[in-house]
Amino acid sequence: MQLKYGLISVDDHVQEPPNLWTDRLSKERWGERIPHIERTFGADRWVADGQVLLGGLVCRAAALMPNRNREPSLWDEVPPAAWRPAERLAAMDAAGIDYSVLYPTVAGLAGEAFGRLEDGELEVACVRAYNDWLIEEWAATSERFIPQCIAPVWPVDAAVDEIRRAVAMGHRGVVFPSLPMHLRKVPHISGPEYDPLWEACVALDVPVCLHAGASPELQYAPGPALGAPLAEALDAVTRPVSSVFVLSLYSFSRVLLRHPGLRLIFAESALSWGMLYMEWADHQFDHDGLAREGYDLKPSEMFRRQCFLTSWFDQIAPFAPYVGADHILWATNFPLATSTWPRPHETIERCFRGVSAEAREKILWGNAARLYRL
Amino acid sequence: MQLKYGLISADSHAAFDRDTYTSRMSKTKWGDKIPHVVEVKENGERVDRWSVYGKISDVDVCNCPALMGEPFPTFPKRWDEVPKTAYEPLERLKALDLDGVDAEVLFPNPPGGTFFEFGDADFELDVVRAYNDALAAWARASERYWPLAIIPYLSEPGTIAREIERAAACGHKGINCLGEMPKPLPHLTDPRWYPVWDVCQQLELPVHIHGSAGLRAGASVRKWSGYTPRQAHSAMTATSAVTPAQIIPHLIFSGLTERFPRLKFVFAEAGIGGLNYVLAACDHEWETRRLWTEGLGTRPSETVRRQMYVNFWFEAEGIKLRHEIGIDNIMWESDFPHVASYYPHSWQEVERVLQGVPAEDRQKLLYVNALRLYGVEASAPEKAVQGAELRCS
Numbered sequence: 001m002q003l004k005y006g007l008i009s010v011d012d013h014v015q016e017p018p019n020l021w022t023d024r025l026s027k028e029r030w031g032e033r034i035p036h037i038e039r040t041f042g043a044d045r046w047v048a049d050g051q052v053l054l055g056g057l058v059c060r061a062a063a064l065m066p067n068r069n070r071e072p073s074l075w076d077e078v079p080p081a082a083w084r085p086a087e088r089l090a091a092m093d094a095a096g097i098d099y100s101v102l103y104p105t106v107a108g109l110a111g112e113a114f115g116r117l118e119d120g121e122l123e124v125a126c127v128r129a130y131n132d133w134l135i136e137e138w139a140a141t142s143e144r145f146i147p148q149c150i151a152p153v154w155p156v157d158a159a160v161d162e163i164r165r166a167v168a169m170g171h172r173g174v175v176f177p178s179l180p181m182h183l184r185k186v187p188h189i190s191g192p193e194y195d196p197l198w199e200a201c202v203a204l205d206v207p208v209c210l211h212a213g214a215s216p217e218l219q220y221a222p223g224p225a226l227g228a229p230l231a232e233a234l235d236a237v238t239r240p241v242s243s244v245f246v247l248s249l250y251s252f253s254r255v256l257l258r259h260p261g262l263r264l265i266f267a268e269s270a271l272s273w274g275m276l277y278m279e280w281a282d283h284q285f286d287h288d289g290l291a292r293e294g295y296d297l298k299p300s301e302m303f304r305r306q307c308f309l310t311s312w313f314d315q316i317a318p319f320a321p322y323v324g325a326d327h328i329l330w331a332t333n334f335p336l337a338t339s340t341w342p343r344p345h346e347t348i349e350r351c352f353r354g355v356s357a358e359a360r361e362k363i364l365w366g367n368a369a370r371l372y373r374l
Numbered sequence: 375m376q377l378k379y380g381l382i383s384a385d386s387h388a389a390f391d392r393d394t395y396t397s398r399m400s401k402t403k404w405g406d407k408i409p410h411v412v413e414v415k416e417n418g419e420r421v422d423r424w425s426v427y428g429k430i431s432d433v434d435v436c437n438c439p440a441l442m443g444e445p446f447p448t449f450p451k452r453w454d455e456v457p458k459t460a461y462e463p464l465e466r467l468k469a470l471d472l473d474g475v476d477a478e479v480l481f482p483n484p485p486g487g488t489f490f491e492f493g494d495a496d497f498e499l500d501v502v503r504a505y506n507d508a509l510a511a512w513a514r515a516s517e518r519y520w521p522l523a524i525i526p527y528l529s530e531p532g533t534i535a536r537e538i539e540r541a542a543a544c545g546h547k548g549i550n551c552l553g554e555m556p557k558p559l560p561h562l563t564d565p566r567w568y569p570v571w572d573v574c575q576q577l578e579l580p581v582h583i584h585g586s587a588g589l590r591a592g593a594s595v596r597k598w599s600g601y602t603p604r605q606a607h608s609a610m611t612a613t614s615a616v617t618p619a620q621i622i623p624h625l626i627f628s629g630l631t632e633r634f635p636r637l638k639f640v641f642a643e644a645g646i647g648g649l650n651y652v653l654a655a656c657d658h659e660w661e662t663r664r665l666w667t668e669g670l671g672t673r674p675s676e677t678v679r680r681q682m683y684v685n686f687w688f689e690a691e692g693i694k695l696r697h698e699i700g701i702d703n704i705m706w707e708s709d710f711p712h713v714a715s716y717y718p719h720s721w722q723e724v725e726r727v728l729q730g731v732p733a734e735d736r737q738k739l740l741y742v743n744a745l746r747l748y749g750v751e752a753s754a755p756e757k758a759v760q761g762a763e764l765r766c767s
Binding site for chain 2: 068069179182188190191217218219220222223224225226227229230231233234236237238240241242244245246248249252253270272273275276277279280281283284285287288289290293299313314315318322337338339340
């Protein structure tokens with residue numbers, strides 16, 4: 001591993017191109033159900049199996065647009081750095097980013113889009129195509145791209161098979177929607193039905209990435225009268241902190257306790273709510289007498305054994321001592337509107353005031369290098 | 375008033391006697407729909423429950439575990455077991471003295487606060503008035519009680535505003551409001567509610583949003599069927615930590631706080647640390663997206679410092695950030711007599727949490743900010759800090 005800039009961004013998004021699925025899925029078998037772009041009322045949007053993807057947008061790349069409050073409405077307007085690996089590398093060099101851990105966009109910012117398809121076989125076909133494409137088009141271009149696979153949400157055997165296949169191909173992490181039961185009728189994520197999934201990830205030594213926004217119902221939705229730019233900004237604030245519901249569930253429902261080797265990355269979680277949550281969860285744990293109900297760790301101890309929060313704009317110094325510098329990661333969120341691109345290092349200088357050099361190195365690249373075995 | 379201890383709880387809960395509603399509501403008009411206590415069988419055992427609008431409540435007859443002793447937490451099954459301290463204002467003053475608390479802001483105890491759920495606006499208005507009258511009587515009993523009015527959500531906004539005016543005239547010091555309006559009512563930030571915010575701003579009544587605040591966000595995750603009741607309670611309450619972070623951005627990004635710049639919002643039993651996130655995240659989006667070009671003129675952190683208040687009680691880590699959060703925007707709360715309360719050892723916890731905090735900050739956190747927000751004139755306690763002598767009580 002060679003670091004030039006001292007930053008591994010653990011949460012960036014690739015934009016899938018129009019032919020990704022149409023080139024890789026059988027036209028005879030799936031026909032119009034294959035994810036593709038349609039032009040409706042002069043705007044392009046993604047459709048799969050009759051469902052509109054990505055909230056009706058064609059892409060999410062507002063950080064690359066002249067006005068961050070407007071996304072491109074046609075594929076032809078999508079900036080190349082969003083979807084072309086070579087252009088992305090140039091953007092990373094311009095901004096000072098060494099490595100970039102990749103998440104999808106059309107397949108869901110949290111890898112959740114195909115979990116909403118009712119047909120499990122179509123889901124698997126779409127997922128495999130994405131995982132193949134990311135290795136062939138991105139990982140093959142540069143080792144500075146750290147590919148992560150997505151997985152079908154159910155049945156669990158299909159998820160395990162695909163994760164094994166993808167990791168063998170070179171994927172370094174697993175992007176899994178945190179609450180698959182919100183996507184379609186599948187068992188609750190806290191149940192033992194998913195144990196083979198967690199066990200496989202532990203055995204393969206890959207982190208599971210629970211990206212914020214997998215379940216919009218964890219957020220308080222804007223009022224209908226609010227215009228798109230402000231509604232989008234509001235959504236960008238309520239989305240990261242919605243991770244608290246996921247962290248609480250995985251802690252109190254014992255997923256973390258049952259799988260001590262499992263490592264969970266809360267991507268696009270932000271940081272500053274984490275300390276309060278942990279202090280509160282421990283306080284409540286004591287007041288409700290949960291030590292008598294068979295938990296051998298408090299919520300904060302589970303977190304510090306197995307979890308990671310991901311920030312891009314928070315002050316670090318007030319939180320690192322309690323949350324633990326070993327459990328904080330840094331990202332640029334390229335190319336979403338909230339991204340600190342094109343000047344992530346300016347934000348970093350502001351956010352890392354008062355942080356020791358050792359903690360700073362851990363958060364900006366050391367923890368990520370360890371998690372992704374760089 | 376004269377402060378004796380230098381400690382004001384900005385979030386406590388008042389329970390009512392069993393005849394509170396039957397003595398105030400028309401028997402001819404409402405009959406058995408009036409809230410009253412009934413005996414029911416539960417798992418073969420006779421227990422008492424509140425009956426409201428003819429429906430038997432599924433929670434214990436009084437939420438007052440802090441008064442029930444060991445093993446903790448215990449909830450009364452029969453009305454006879456409910457300590458008078460929970461519902462008799464003069465009895466309760468003794469508890470305040472035992473705990474070293476000067477005054478309390480009073481939120482509801484079940485069955486108060488959720489009368490909208492029967493969908494009957496006429497009933498809701500009558501029972502809300504009875505509630506507000508009953509709680510106003512506490513303020514007449516002692517200046518140490520600072521009541522909050524509840525509101526009839528299902529009524530026309532003009533009617534709600536008049537009830538708020540009436541309650542304020544009877545001694546209420548603010549209103550208690552859900553953070554997410556019950557379905558199918560319009561969104562919290564909808565213009566329908568402007569008359570409510572308008573009257574609160576004019577009368578300088580802070581709007582209080584408590585605990586999980588009716589947020590549907592995350593509700594299904596909190597209620598996983600695999601939890602025991604205590605586990606479910608922990609999982610639910612711990613996520614209340616982010617209630618302000620889900621709600622305050624709505625108040626700001628919708629333009630509501632620009633329209634009502636003198637209206638204050640208090641987030642009770644939601645901790646203070648959620649405000650760190652609100653400040654950092656809202657400012658980040660405001661700057662990154664240049665939201666002043668979209669009609670949002672004020673930097674969100676300025677709005678927060680101007681209009682938002684949060685409460686603390688156990689957050690030793692959180693209180694270290696008091697200046698980042700806003701030293702003038704934080705108040706102490708006890709949550710008495712609920713499960714999170716440290717009664718009768720509140721001072722012990724105060725001293726633990728405020729270790730190393732200088733006197734000026736302590737005073738702001740423990741009573742000065744509350745006096746200012748609720749417009750109460752008071753002389754300072756005789757000694758600057760009373761905690762030490764009460765610590766071992």
